[in-house]
Amino acid sequence: MSVTTNEVRDKAKLARSAAEEMNLLTTEQKNEALAAMADALIANTAAIISANELDLKRGKEQGTPASLLDRLALNPARIEGIAEGLRQIIALPDPVGDNLETIERPNGLHIEKIRVPLGVIGIIYEARPNVTVDAAGLCLKTGNAVVLRGGSAALLTNRTVVDVLRTALSATAVPKEALQLIEDPSRASVDTMLKLNGLLDVIIPRGGASLIRNVVENATVPVIETGAGICHTFIDESADYRMASDIAFNAKVQRPSVCNSMETLLVHCAFAASHLRKLADRMLEAGVALKGCAETLRIVPEASLATDADYATEYNDYVLNIRIVSGIDEALRHIRRFGTKHSECIVTEDAANADRFLRDTDAAAVYHNASTRFTDGFEFGFGAEIGISTQKLHARGPMGLPALTSTKYIVKGSGQIRQ
Amino acid sequence: MSVTTNEVRDKAKLARSAAEEMNLLTTEQKNEALAAMADALIANTAAIISANELDLKRGKEQGTPASLLDRLALNPARIEGIAEGLRQIIALPDPVGDNLETIERPNGLHIEKIRVPLGVIGIIYEARPNVTVDAAGLCLKTGNAVVLRGGSAALLTNRTVVDVLRTALSATAVPKEALQLIEDPSRASVDTMLKLNGLLDVIIPRGGASLIRNVVENATVPVIETGAGICHTFIDESADYRMASDIAFNAKVQRPSVCNSMETLLVHCAFAASHLRKLADRMLEAGVALKGCAETLRIVPEASLATDADYATEYNDYVLNIRIVSGIDEALRHIRRFGTKHSECIVTEDAANADRFLRDTDAAAVYHNASTRFTDGFEFGFGAEIGISTQKLHARGPMGLPALTSTKYIVKGSGQIRQ
Numbered sequence: 131m132s133v134t135t136n137e138v139r140d141k142a143k144l145a146r147s148a149a150e151e152m153n154l155l156t157t158e159q160k161n162e163a164l165a166a167m168a169d170a171l172i173a174n175t176a177a178i179i180s181a182n183e184l185d186l187k188r189g190k191e192q193g194t195p196a197s198l199l200d201r202l203a204l205n206p207a208r209i210e211g212i213a214e215g216l217r218q219i220i221a222l223p224d225p226v227g228d229n230l231e232t233i234e235r236p237n238g239l240h241i242e243k244i245r246v247p248l249g250v251i252g253i254i255y256e257a258r259p260n261v262t263v264d265a266a267g268l269c270l271k272t273g274n275a276v277v278l279r280g281g282s283a284a285l286l287t288n289r290t291v292v293d294v295l296r297t298a299l300s301a302t303a304v305p306k307e308a309l310q311l312i313e314d315p316s317r318a319s320v321d322t323m324l325k326l327n328g329l330l331d332v333i334i335p336r337g338g339a340s341l342i343r344n345v346v347e348n349a350t351v352p353v354i355e356t357g358a359g360i361c362h363t364f365i366d367e368s369a370d371y372r373m374a375s376d377i378a379f380n381a382k383v384q385r386p387s388v389c390n391s392m393e394t395l396l397v398h399c400a401f402a403a404s405h406l407r408k409l410a411d412r413m414l415e416a417g418v419a420l421k422g423c424a425e426t427l428r429i430v431p432e433a434s435l436a437t438d439a440d441y442a443t444e445y446n447d448y449v450l451n452i453r454i455v456s457g458i459d460e461a462l463r464h465i466r467r468f469g470t471k472h473s474e475c476i477v478t479e480d481a482a483n484a485d486r487f488l489r490d491t492d493a494a495a496v497y498h499n500a501s502t503r504f505t506d507g508f509e510f511g512f513g514a515e516i517g518i519s520t521q522k523l524h525a526r527g528p529m530g531l532p533a534l535t536s537t538k539y540i541v542k543g544s545g546q547i548r549q
Numbered sequence: 550m551s552v553t554t555n556e557v558r559d560k561a562k563l564a565r566s567a568a569e570e571m572n573l574l575t576t577e578q579k580n581e582a583l584a585a586m587a588d589a590l591i592a593n594t595a596a597i598i599s600a601n602e603l604d605l606k607r608g609k610e611q612g613t614p615a616s617l618l619d620r621l622a623l624n625p626a627r628i629e630g631i632a633e634g635l636r637q638i639i640a641l642p643d644p645v646g647d648n649l650e651t652i653e654r655p656n657g658l659h660i661e662k663i664r665v666p667l668g669v670i671g672i673i674y675e676a677r678p679n680v681t682v683d684a685a686g687l688c689l690k691t692g693n694a695v696v697l698r699g700g701s702a703a704l705l706t707n708r709t710v711v712d713v714l715r716t717a718l719s720a721t722a723v724p725k726e727a728l729q730l731i732e733d734p735s736r737a738s739v740d741t742m743l744k745l746n747g748l749l750d751v752i753i754p755r756g757g758a759s760l761i762r763n764v765v766e767n768a769t770v771p772v773i774e775t776g777a778g779i780c781h782t783f784i785d786e787s788a789d790y791r792m793a794s795d796i797a798f799n800a801k802v803q804r805p806s807v808c809n810s811m812e813t814l815l816v817h818c819a820f821a822a823s824h825l826r827k828l829a830d831r832m833l834e835a836g837v838a839l840k841g842c843a844e845t846l847r848i849v850p851e852a853s854l855a856t857d858a859d860y861a862t863e864y865n866d867y868v869l870n871i872r873i874v875s876g877i878d879e880a881l882r883h884i885r886r887f888g889t890k891h892s893e894c895i896v897t898e899d900a901a902n903a904d905r906f907l908r909d910t911d912a913a914a915v916y917h918n919a920s921t922r923f924t925d926g927f928e929f930g931f932g933a934e935i936g937i938s939t940q941k942l943h944a945r946g947p948m949g950l951p952a953l954t955s956t957k958y959i960v961k962g963s964g965q966i967r968q
Contacts, residue, residue: 150885154909233930239919241929246911248941327765331941346746350766352942373964380966466569488959490573492665500658500962509967510660510958511652522667522750522955523771523943536941539929540907543919545792547799548928 138277138322141310142329145250145275148308152273153247155303157224160271163304168216170298171263171291175209181290182259189283197387202257202284212263215514219267222513225532226273240542245535247273249331252323254345256337257281262288265336266295266309268516272534275308277330279323281337282315289313324349331536332524336517339444354524354533356517359389359472360444361502364396364461364487366478371405373499374477375412380501381475383416387446389518390473390505394441394451396461402429402454410452418448425454441468458483462490469493472520473502494520494527557696557741560729561748564669564694567727571692572666574722576643579690582723587635589717590682590710594628600709601678608702621676621703631682634933638686641932644951645692659961664954666692668750671742673764675756676700681707684755685714685728687935691953694727696749698742700756701734708732743768750955751943755936758863773943773952775936778808778891779863780921783815783880783906785897790824792918793896794831799920800894802835806865808937809892809924813860813870815880821848821873829871837867844873860887877902881909888912891939892921913939913946 171178182204189199225245233241251274253265262280269276280288292311299306312319323333327350334354335345346355363381365374381392397406402425410420410430420426420433421440427433436451441464455461458476465474475497476487484498495505505528507515512530519525525533590597601623608618644664652660670693672684681699688695699707711730718725731738742752746769753773754764765774782800784793800811816825821844829839829849839845840855855870860883874880877895884893894916895906903917914924924947926934931949938944944952 150911153911235928235930239923239928249911347769349769352771352940354942370964376964376966384967484961488961492569492572492668493957495958495960497960498962500960500965501967503967504658504960504965505958509654509658511654521771523773526956527958537945538912539914539924539946541914541916541919541923542903542907543917545789545795546919546923547795548803548920548922 135318135322137314138312138319139326139329141312142250142277142323142326144307145277145310146329148305149247149249149275151305152270152275152308155273157226159303160224160273161220163299163302164216164220164267164271166298166302167263167267167295168213170294171209171213171216174290174294175206178209178287178290178294179204179206181286185284185286194283198257198283202259202287204259204287208260212260215260215264216267219271219514222271222531224271225535230537237546238544239546242540243537244540245532246538248534248536250275250277250329251534252277252279252326252330252333252351254279254320254323254333254335254337254341255281256341257283259284259287259291261336262291262311263295265516268514268531268534270304270308272531274534275310277310277312277323279312279319285313285315320344321348324351327351334517354517354519354529355521356519357389358444358470358520359391360393360442360468360470361390361473361475362394362396362461362465362469363392363475363477363502364455364458364465365398365401366458366476366480366483367398367400368479368483369398369401369477370479371408374401374405375409377475377477377499377501378409379412379416381503382413382418382450383448384501384503386448389444389446390502391446392450392502393443393445394453394464394468396464397452397454399425399454399456402426406430406452406454413450416448418450420450420452422452423454426452444470458486462487465491470520472518473497473505475500475502494518554737554741556733557731557738558745558748560731561669561696561742561745563726564696564729565748567724568666568668568694570724571689571694571727574692578722579643579692580639582718582721583635583639583686583690585717585721586682586686586714587632589713590628590632590635593709593713594625597628597706597709597713598623598625600705604703604705613702617676617702621678621706623678623706627679631679634679634683635686638690638933641690641950643690644954649956656965657963658965661959662956663959664951665957667953667955669694669696669748670953671696671698671745671749671752671770673698673739673742673752673754673756673760674700675760676702678703678706678710680755681710681730682714684935687933687950687953689723689727691950693953694729696729696731696742698731698738704732704734739763740767743770746770753936773936773938773948774940775938776808777863777889777939778810779812779861779887779889780809780892780894781813781815781884781888782811782894782896782921783874783877783884784817784820785877785895785899785902786817786819787898787902788817788820788896789898790827793820793824794828796894796896796918796920797828798831798835800922801832801837801869802867803920803922805867808863808865809921810865811869811921812862812864813872813883813887815883816871816873818844818873818875821845825849825871825873832869835867837869839869839871841871842873845871863889877905881906884910889939891937892916892924894919894921913937
């Protein structure tokens with residue numbers, strides 16, 4: 131067995147043992163641990179920033195893109211923000227132990243369905259050190275152990291952060307072995323995690339399309355797929371121009387880099403005839419590059435011709451496809467073909483079309499007259515988010531603390547046997 | 550692309566298209582289709598039995614074990630029972646469209662979490678033709694399309710049954726393409742199904758340990774793992790003898806071939822000193838072969854010495870391991886090491902030990918003073934069962950109709966954009 135396999139397997143085993151203890155902790159004990167973690171991050175700001183500077187230096191030398199370096203960079207304010215995130219998790223209700231259902235059977239059996247931790251959660255992510263702390267906080271709060279495998283570009287930062295957090299845990303009831311960081315930066319460590327059935331209960335990938343595809347295609351451990359979002363906004367004939375323009379502009383421009391931003395705007399032909407030129411100008415002024423169908427190009431000659439490949443691309447950038455459609459049928463067909471079942475929106479004043487769109491569109495979140503940018507744990511009122519699930523098993527859509535739990539049935543009897 | 554790959558992929562694509570229509574059907578339309586299916590089975594009893602006789606004949610020629618032939622065999626009464634199962638599904642409430650949660654946000658967004666079909670469900674199973682009808686009924690009732698891949702020993706029976714059902718569907722609102730049977734009996738057809746991400750939303754394996762292991766280890770499509778059950782009953786010091794004996798006897802003997810039957814009996818040493826001899830005699834008289842730890846052998850010399858391999862075996866037969874333990878701690882450790890997280894039971898009059906066992910045992914169903922044989926969708930009052938999930942994602946434990954659904958968030962706004 132290779133050194134990598136040993137590191138991953140050994141740490142997962144430690145996490146598995148720790149998970150058995152985690153299950154028995156009270157909410158107060160878990161909250162005290164989160165508070166100790168937050169305090170320790172602040173107290174060790176200098177050490178964390180020193181490690182982060184080394185990661186940044188190496189990244190610059192290796193020609194890492196500036197946008198990636200920006201995500202990687204920490205400063206005292208960002209560390210304060212990360213610690214504050216832990217304090218917000220403390221304030222959230224602990225879902226573990228919640229009774230979801232009670233069943234009384236005619237034979238006197240009393241059955242309760244209660245929330246329990248998932249067990250050991252593997253998180254595979256890229257070079258964002260905030261995810262290290264965030265994922266640790268959410269997993270520990272829900273009584274889980276966690277095995278983190280962050281991007282190699284953040285390795286020194288993550289190692290220091292996890293050292294600080296584990297030292298803080300040593301003085302609490304939460305076993306420090308419940309928090310593990312895989313340090314091997316090679317692909318082999320990810321490959322090993324993906325096959326650790328029996329030691330990992332679930333893997334949640336957080337990152338770009340290729341990272342998620344690798345996890346989904348190669349994992350034998352159950353996966354909660356997150357992230358890919360080719361989101362559409364369909365402006366129907368009856369839409370109010372001001373509302374439609376604001377929603378579409380917000381969905382594209384407010385933060386194009388995230389998964390719930392819009393990639394393709396579908397416009398009813400009648401609305402397009404009256405309003406598309408104005409809307410396109412607003413997008414162009416904000417620096418959005420436009421691509422469009424042949425009909426669109428007649429109204430907006432600045433756009434280039436959109437191909438099927440464009441409609442199937444998640445740009446995460448200031449780029450927008452526009453397609454003029456004959457009505458809701460064509461819009462639904464387009465979304466069915468190119469959507470990734472993340473977030474889809476209709477802007478309309480027609481109640482029947484709104485109902486039909488909300489019912490017939492298969493996506494984690496479907497919107498009537500609001501921006502797709504709201505698909506987010508905080509915006510949904512969950513108070514925290516471990517990611518947005520784009521698959522159908524277990525959690526779907528924004529995932530708060532309950533998404534990190536499973537259930538078990540507790541059955542109380544008085545000697546019942548099966549006839 | 551091979552012929553096999555083509556058959557599987559083509560049928561899955563037809564199912565995927567049909568799933569889009571299924572999502573739009575009313576409960577009444579789905580129930581009418583189930584009723585037509587039930588009537589057609591009865592009307593075509595002769596044809597089904599003819600096909601079944603050919604399967605049985607081939608099975609006998611190939612030396613198939615009698616127990617397997619018994620599961621495969623159909624007769625008019627069994628077909629009537631299978632049709633009756635469909636009628637029971639008609640009577641169950643349709644979970645699709647149920648509102649699970651309503652969230653009102655301060656910005657005026659109105660969010661509802663509603664149940665939706667999973668989409669296309671793949672079922673991989675062995676030579677039990679009743680599963681063909683049962684799975685079809687449960688999946689269609691919940692608005693899903695289904696791709697069935699049954700064991701090759703039942704191929705002619707399954708082909709006839711599915712032909713009958715599809716013909717019945719042709720006269721209803723449910724598209725017949727929502728029900729697909731993979732006819733290629735080779736392993737290649739299973740392998741192809743396991744990788745059909747995008748066409749299948751989930752695969753549910755139903756069958757023996759090797760079938761399930763193959764699916765879990767090779768599928769990239771999400772899987773709901775079912776079935777493996779090394780279930781324990783722990784008789785504590787304070788247990789009432791009569792109750793403990795009845796529960797243990799029922800868990801082992803009432804139907805040893807199923808996953809919720811007991812494989813290992815853990816006995817507190819004090820209880821063992823007074824009562825194990827009597828209990829062992831009861832098991833021996835029922836034809837149960839006993840294996841035991843060294844302590845057990847001193848009380849029950851008829852037993853052979855149990856190894857760790859025995860404790861890790863799901864016998865599904867008239868065989869029982871007995872281990873004498875010093876108390877609840879040792880019992881919990883044994884279950885943690887050898888259990889498969891299916892169903893575990895404590896028999897005790899000590900409320901503190903009962904609470905601790907129910908809390909600290911990680912399993913889909915944990916029992917106090919009742920037989921593990923109750924882990925079953927019908928016994929839990931769900932009215933039907935597609936299987937018993939032994940994993941933690943999505944459904945856990947007995948799965949009724951809601952386990953065949955996912956959710957989506959419907960968000961209604963009045964022009965809200967993200968700040």
